[in-house]
Amino acid sequence: MKNIFGFFNTIKETILTRFSNDIGIDLGTANALVYIKGMGVVIDEPSTVAFNSRTGMIVAVGHDAKEMIGRTPEHITTERPIVDGVISNFEIAGEMIAYLINKAEREFSGKFTLFGPRVVIGVPSGITNVEARAVRDAAIDAGARKVYIVEEPMAAAIGSDLPVQSPRGTIIIDIGGGTTDIAVISLGGIVNSKKITIAGDKFNRDIETYIKEKFKIIIGENTAEALKINVGAAIAKSDRKGVAKGRDLITGLAKEIEVTSVDMKAAMKSSLDTLLSAVKEVIETTPPEILSDSLDSGIYISGGGALINGLHLLISKHTKTPVKIVDEPLLAVVNGTGVILENPEEYKEAILREEDETQITI
Ligand SMILES: Nc1ncnc2c1ncn2[C@@H]1O[C@H](COP(=O)(O)OP(=O)(O)OP(=O)(O)O)[C@@H](O)[C@H]1O
Ligand SMILES: [Mg+2]
Numbered sequence: 190m191k192n193i194f195g196f197f198n199t200i201k202e203t204i205l206t207r208f209s210n211d212i213g214i215d216l217g218t219a220n221a222l223v224y225i226k227g228m229g230v231v232i233d234e235p236s237t238v239a240f241n242s243r244t245g246m247i248v249a250v251g252h253d254a255k256e257m258i259g260r261t262p263e264h265i266t267t268e269r270p271i272v273d274g275v276i277s278n279f280e281i282a283g284e285m286i287a288y289l290i291n292k293a294e295r296e297f298s299g300k301f302t303l304f305g306p307r308v309v310i311g312v313p314s315g316i317t318n319v320e321a322r323a324v325r326d327a328a329i330d331a332g333a334r335k336v337y338i339v340e341e342p343m344a345a346a347i348g349s350d351l352p353v354q355s356p357r358g359t360i361i362i363d364i365g366g367g368t369t370d371i372a373v374i375s376l377g378g379i380v381n382s383k384k385i386t387i388a389g390d391k392f393n394r395d396i397e398t399y400i401k402e403k404f405k406i407i408i409g410e411n412t413a414e415a416l417k418i419n420v421g422a423a424i425a426k427s428d429r430k431g432v433a434k435g436r437d438l439i440t441g442l443a444k445e446i447e448v449t450s451v452d453m454k455a456a457m458k459s460s461l462d463t464l465l466s467a468v469k470e471v472i473e474t475t476p477p478e479i480l481s482d483s484l485d486s487g488i489y490i491s492g493g494g495a496l497i498n499g500l501h502l503l504i505s506k507h508t509k510t511p512v513k514i515v516d517e518p519l520l521a522v523v524n525g526t527g528v529i530l531e532n533p534e535e536y537k538e539a540i541l542r543e544e545d546e547t548q549i550t551i
Contacts, residue, residue, distance in 0.1 A: 213526025219366025348525030364494025
């Protein structure tokens, strides 16, 4: 009897795999990425949704929506589904997930499907059950037949090929747009972690505030981000320069100013100090056996924030430990969802919440 069930299960799995997609999603604060098993990363777009507040209709998602920030008439509003590491608007989050799944299936997979996809979604660490359920429901509503949820630092470590299953600890700091997740991973699970809402977005706001106070110029969010990327520096030794265009607070007219990496470092100093304190706190509260092994291997940093000029050196200096930027910092989480899709059984411990398949009769 058992054999017969096993046989039918194998046939069922073969048919499901043949006629459905496996999709990995990193629904980040700043960027949303999608991975299709067998194809790699197929979508990489800003997590932005623009909608018409008069009609309630979505007018653009992703790149098109981000372009609209600060340029739209009043009734067109742009929103991001996740702000500061929490889902700020469940409806918008649902729309974004549906957009990503549908786009991946329609435009990229090229596979004839009879069943909904299996989906692995990376979410900020420490999300509440209500949020996890909302993410799961959104994916089911968008047609997913099975949903696995994984915390972002875990996915980032898996996607960066770090030894998460080993009893030797691994320390990873994922510095995204909304949150910095500091996690110590051992035996496939997170053993110690801390999440702070100091990450790329906060650095952008710091730069806006600094430029306003020092130069009496108002710059937009996208300009602040460009300065952070092109001129930004976490250490004093950088001599990068750049030009920012904004509106003069006094005359109200457009004005151009030159900013240097010294300005950028000053702008981000207080936030960087908070980030360093959080890293130290995690180190101080990790069991000593795990800690000594992990420090031997060094600290890994991922996420777009890991690319801030000199940040790895700053963290290294303060922790007295080598710090390495993972190979593909912006893709680490979505790559991790891809690895989990290849072998969900192996990463059981890493999966936060596994939902049962919805009713399928084959
Ligand atoms: N070269 C770079 N230098 C500095 N910052 C960068 C660079 N490239 C991207 N970033 C920043 O990285 C952030 C986005 O990183 P990432 O895509 O990892 O975040 P996310 O996954 O969307 O957010 P979260 O993980 O917090 O939900 C943005 O704030 C962006 O400005
Ligand atoms: Mg992220």
